[in-house]
Amino acid sequence: MTGLSPQPTSPTEWESYATSDAVQSIPLREAETVDENAKTATFRGVFLEASTVLPSSMSRVNVLADVVAFKEESSTISPARNGTVQIKARVLTAATPVKIVIPSDASGVVAIYAAIVDQPIAVYLGDSEELVLDLGRESEYVGIVLDFDGGVLEYDYEKIYPSDWSENLRASLNTQLRIALVEFWRNTSIAISLCAYVAALTKKSPEFSLLNTQAVALGQQLAGQVIEGPEMKYAPVLVPSRYENTARAIIDAAAAFQEQYERFEDKEESLENHIKAWQTMLSQATGVSEMHKTQRDIAMAKYKNAQETTEHCLRQFKNEGDALVLVQYQFEQGLEMWVIEQKFQAALQIVTAVFSFAVSIGTLVMGNPGGGSGAADAAGRAVKAVQDAERISDQVGKILSSNTLKKLADAINALSNLIPLVLIIVDAVEKFEMDNTIEIPSTDDISGSKIGNADATTIVTLAAWDKWILDVDQQIAFAVENNIDGASDYQLALRKHGINGKQLAQAQAETIKAGYEYVQAQMEVIVSQKQIEELQALLEDYEGQEERYLQAKTIFYDRAMALRTSIVIVLRDMAWAYRYWALAESSISLDAHKPLADYRSDLATILTEVDNVDSQWASDFQPFEYPEHSESLPADYGPSLTAGLLGGEHTGSFTLLPEGDLANVFSEGSHYRLNGLDATLDGALPNSDSAHDGKVWLKLQITTSGIYADIKEDGRVLYFRSLPQVRRCSYDLDMSGNRLNTRDDPSFETKDHAEPTPFTQWKIKVLNPEDLNLEGLKGVKLLWEGRVRYDEVHRRRQQVEELE
Structure with missing residues (x-):
């Protein structure tokens, strides 16, 4: 699969993630409202313990969290009569299997929604039989609604999240998106999971459409990166040193902004100094807006070039595919004339399956809207035929495995699910800046598969093409060695088909990444302008009101992170240029939450690495x-x-x-x-x-x-x-x-x-x-x-x- 670092799987690990400096620096990440008179409670946070957020005898409890931890083996949920409890969390974690006990005389409704469940969770109504919740990575359900009264428990599984436009949910999703922006550079698995979760909760909510677009833009960039594998990177066309001045300018701008942000954060500062810092940061944010537009324009050019590459590869793949069909027919004629001995039965069955599989994956790779479902079915039948052949004993010439076919089909299906939408979303986002009535399509698909959305380590990479090319070449070699007419020509054509197919898939993955890099850059332009207007409105008549202060602090955090992200993007481009230049990885680590001094050090490091490349050799090229x-x-x-x-x-x-x-x-x-x-x-x-x-x-x-x-x-x-x-x-x-x-x-x-x-x-x-x-x-x-x-x-x- 991917070789990615997995997500945490225990309360201890998730708590460490939630208490990291990067997460703790996010403003307004948690809130708690408990009204004992009305018997209502709302808990919002990154990491919440079940024992704390599930009080008894409440009429309505809402829990919104990134992670809810069950630190005890048994937890009791006991609402007031006809009360409701709703838990919405990306992760439910525990160290051991969990029991949720509802008293037998209780009446009410409990709704639990979760994308990841680290341990089995069983629900008991009194002493009734257990109900093990079918939720988590591999489940088709996003939640379950438990209805209990008079000792009877009824339940319904949910496949979509319920509509919710509350400000608490908006705040929770915004926090998760901010964490995803940090984890984008640190932990791909967590970042994809966060983006997929935010996308799923916002897909059906027009009020949250921009959140959906931002989540999809972040997540699908990472998904494209995972699919193409660690050996594939973008190569900027200029030599690394040409990016130095841009990097220095952004670092200087971020340092000036950070200085004012720290003044604004300091509660010991006077109201007058807070206002001065506010005004300065507002001016700075307005000033760097042109830089964000430049980055957006660069991203659009990069996307168009990726499209051009994909079109080039698509035409070549189609031409070679047409040639493959012709030589396949000649090979099939040769097979019919060949006297098949019993010991070769499995090998010939596999070769026959290759015919339909090669054609069907060609249809899927090219995104044929008319033949897509039929091609997928044909690919599935080919996999089944190879599985059947693998069961035949005492056979000679079996090489290609069903697992090779299945992984390649999974990789192609993921791309075919992701490619069509990027074209539509890029077009809509481009128009949205001038006309905010344009509807940007929403989606909840980040990786091209449901399990990949929750667990990025299961995403199949394009290395599946390499395995297919190698194995199928050796499989057809069996026919060549047995002098079957047409086998040699088919082997060559199939080799070209695989080579061109992989190049096309690489180009498609790069188009996804480049498209959503543009979407992210364009959304930054749109959101920054919106936030600048909000800051101007909040500043009017500001006299130290805590609510206004916290709202402004959150926006300033976003502006600071935007500058940091811009720095990391430029450093990443330099690292990629160095990789192409030196065929080596730069030693710098990309992280949007470093001290600003570290970015200056990173810049010096990569410039030194560039200067030292030639010193590794005794002469010029x-x-x-x-x-x-x-x-x-x-x-x-x-x-x-x-x-x-x-x-x-x-x-x-x-x-x-x-x-x-x-x-x-x-x-x-x-x-x-x-x-x-x-x-x-x-x-x-x-x-x-x-x-x-x-x-x-x-x-x-x-x-x-x-x-x-x-x-x-x-x-x-x-x-x-x-x-x-x-x-x-x-x-x-x-x-x-x-x-x-x-x-x-x-x-x-x-x-x-x-x-x-x-x-x-x-x-x-x-x-x-x-x-x-x-x-x-x-x-x-x-x-x-x-x-x-x-x-x-x-x-x-x-x-x-x-x-x-």
Whole structure:
């Protein structure tokens, strides 16, 4: 699965989480209102003990908490006659199984809502049989309503939360969202769970629609990050040092704001000084609003680039999928003609299941609205067929497991659930700033699966694609070894299908992250403007009223956290740029609740790391020039590249990866960086009608998908998503097909931008096919130019692998 740190599972662990400095610094996080005369009580907090918040003989008790802890094995709930008790908590925790006892002579209603239940909870009415609550991570229910009277207990499970627009609920959800913003950088599992819980409670409440959008924006960024796995990160296009000035400016702004916030927090300060601090922070918050807009615009550009990458990968996946269907038919014919021995029965059953599974996952990955449910059913049947084959004993050639298929289907289903909504929400949020009557769609799905919402450690990552590619390749190898007609071609096509499918899935996960990064940035612009207006209104006639003071303090906390988040985002971009630059992780830790001095230290650290990268090597990068012909490309990409150039769109493509033969000529070094790829059409001639002075100007466009990989000295592969490269390659072509002078050179060194790696999806397009005669096209002459690091250990490892 994910390898994430799990959430706490006991009262002691949850209490430690709730009493951390980061949580304790949140204003208005708890409240208690008890009216002994009216027999009503409301308890709100982050961590509440059941023994404290379940008083007896009350007519109405409302408990709103992030965590409710049962520290005793048995708890009694005894409301006044016809009284009601409602518990809404993200987590119900205990160290041992819990008994909730309701006196047999009691009458009333108890409603319990929880997303996570750490220990079994059983309810007893007097001495009646136990009712074990079906709530928690794997339950389809969010709550249960217990109705008891005259010694009879009746109950109904609930699948949605009841409507509630109370200010206490709003305050509770706001607190949980503030905690999620802190945990976003600290504990992914807790942050996703918090976001999913807030989203679930706000989905059906128009009054809480902005809260829903904020929760979804935070949660789905993290879900996309978990799905793509730890090896995939965004790679900013500029070198790390270009972000230094921005980071310093935001840190300075945050420090100035923090100074005034501490004055405002200090109860010993005079009213006059409180007002001065208020006015100063209000002015500062107004001043940084332009910075938030700039960050929003950058996030939108990043999202559009992610969309472009996804569209590129989608087209390539579809093209390869069409080719897969053709060779599958030929392979099926070969299977029908093959005499099947009994010992091969399971292997052939698995191969047959692969046919339907490969096609169905293709439909799911592409998000086909018409074929989605049918494709999901077909994938399920394929999994079942492999499970049946696994039960056949004494078989030869069984490799692919049903678990491999199931995990891949789960990963694809999660993305197919998340991708459609991000497009709609981004569009709505973009319009909302100008027209606040625009309805932003609400959702309660954060991870693409219910259990993943409550427990992020169960989310299936895109490593499932790697397992599928490896296992299915070995499975079809069984058919190749048995000389079944069409098996070899199908194996190659299936390998391409898997490679392109993974790249598309990576691009989709990045689109989700980038889309909700924009949503978060846009919501910050909207919320900050709203809060500035609220601060201005609260300041009028302010004379030290406690309620106004606490409201203002909460808003100022949000403004301070917004600045801290901006700092961490810039430091994260620098860390990502360093990762691409050095193929190493920066030592800084990203946290929105550090002392501001630590951010200055982090900035100095990462700048030092950048400066020290080259000191690890005895020399500069070594330049290379690798000429090759497209016919030598791996995985039969040469003929398909030529066929694409001859097709209606005059576009061919191929994909290189750092592993195995797909590395092509880039197999013995690391830190490969390209100045560019130059291409010459082999066999192309001028169209005589287009020739001038015995030549034509041949124009090519060379692009990359935007999903890149590179390999470290130790063989570990890292993945990156960055801007697609688009370069023009053009030259004069004489009447004999010879290349003359170059007009547009696609290879050049860059100063401020990071160069691409060769390990990406390459696309070559003829821009002026009408000027050419391509009937004799034999392929493409490729010239790779760039820089590389060679390491003795890496070369030795490669040589050992070749000998094995």
